[in-house]
Amino acid sequence: MIKIADKSGFCFGVKRAISLAEKTANLHKKVYTLGPVIHNPQEVERLNDKGIKTLKDPKSVKDGIIILRTHGIPLQLHNELEKKKSIEIIDATCPFVKRAQDIVKELSGKDDAIIIVGEKVHPEVAALVSYGSGKCIVVENIKKAQKLKVKGSLSIVSQTTQTPENFDSIVKCLKKRYKIKVFNTICKATFDRQKSAEKLAKTVDMMIVIGGKNSGNTTRLAQICSTRTKTYHIETADDLKKAWFKSSNSIGLTAGASTPYWIIKQVRGRIEEICSDGKKILKKAKSKEKK
Ligand code: SF4
Known part of the structure; x- marks a missing residue:
């Protein structure tokens, strides 16, 4: 049996990104994604067969359409791409990731230190950090939360794919020592x-x-x-x-x-x-x- x-397979954000990529490839020839559009080698290969190429370095193309993947990209890189007149950007960043980026951007203008609960090396976290004007500190787990030393109050945001258990335990730990504001940006x-x-x-x-x-x-x-x-x-x-x-x-x-x-x-x-x-x-x- x-x-x-x-609940399994493609989520809303991935379905949307793939659909945007396929629609674009049906109308245009030079279509690229910055890094694999999703973390699935077989689907990336299928898209490659449809003419959607994966770019490692955006400098390697002079013109065409670049599709930004669901995790988003660092703000500085986004701005650089926007400046290139011969390149069109289609932003397939998942709206849930975008919401977390917008929150970090807004918090960057306030006094609190911004804590991002997430994996330091993950592209989504790297992009989130880039919106924080140097005020973000990434906390991966409870051990790191226990060792955290910052002055003042904290605002806490999550990488969208964190487990509620890890997020809640870090919030609980930091609440004992700091005045905190919590923005739960975990994706359901x-x-x-x-x-x-x-x-x-x-x-x-x-x-x-x-x-x-x-x-x-x-x-x-x-x-x-x-x-x-x-x-x-x-x-x-x-x-x-x-x-x-x-x-x-x-x-x-x-x-x-x-x-x-x-x-x-x-x-x-x-x-x-x-x-x-x-x-x-x-x-x-x-x-x-x-x-
Ligand atoms: S945030 Fe959620 S819906 Fe969006 S791409 Fe990630 S898992 Fe999918």
Whole structure:
């Protein structure tokens, strides 16, 4: 039996970015995304086949259309791109990420230090920090929060994909020592996928989590599921191994917010094939035993 988590696969922001990229590529020739538009190598390759190229360095193109990805880009880079007359920008930054950027921008004009709860190396956090006019401090976890030393009061904003648990524990910790203002900018799509995956993982023999190995939210889904049941994180149907299915009767599927439906469908189809092959082999073995 295969069950798919109620909330899995593409979120609103990713659907919007892909749709913007495809519509643009239908009308124009030179279409680029600054870095992979989403963290899914197979979907990026599909878009590449449609003529949407991934740029590492915006200086490498003289003209054309550059699509900004869902995580957003640093403000300075955005401003530099805006100045180039031969380049058109289509901003596919997710509106939820944009909201967090706008909050940081507004806070940058106030006295409070701005605490960003998030992963320092994540592009979304790098972009958020760029809106804070040098006033942002990134706090990744409770240990860092305990060691924090700043003067005055704090405003706290979150990377959209943080877990509510991490955000709440940091807020609680800082509240004991500082006067704080809290801006909860966590996106519900991530939270919903995590809760839905965890709920399903409790009821099945095995979970298959589908999504890019470079996708933070997919990796987190795999971590959550692995605390409940046997879990494998795969990118495509080709990664599935027959041996995994020998002693599993119920299989749960979930996918990160950057995993397209066509990959989920392929994985499901391949699992059905593997399981029906297994049943046929078992049937043959039993009929031999009878003879
Ligand atoms: S996970 Fe949320 S914030 Fe991130 S792109 Fe999707 S909808 Fe936007």
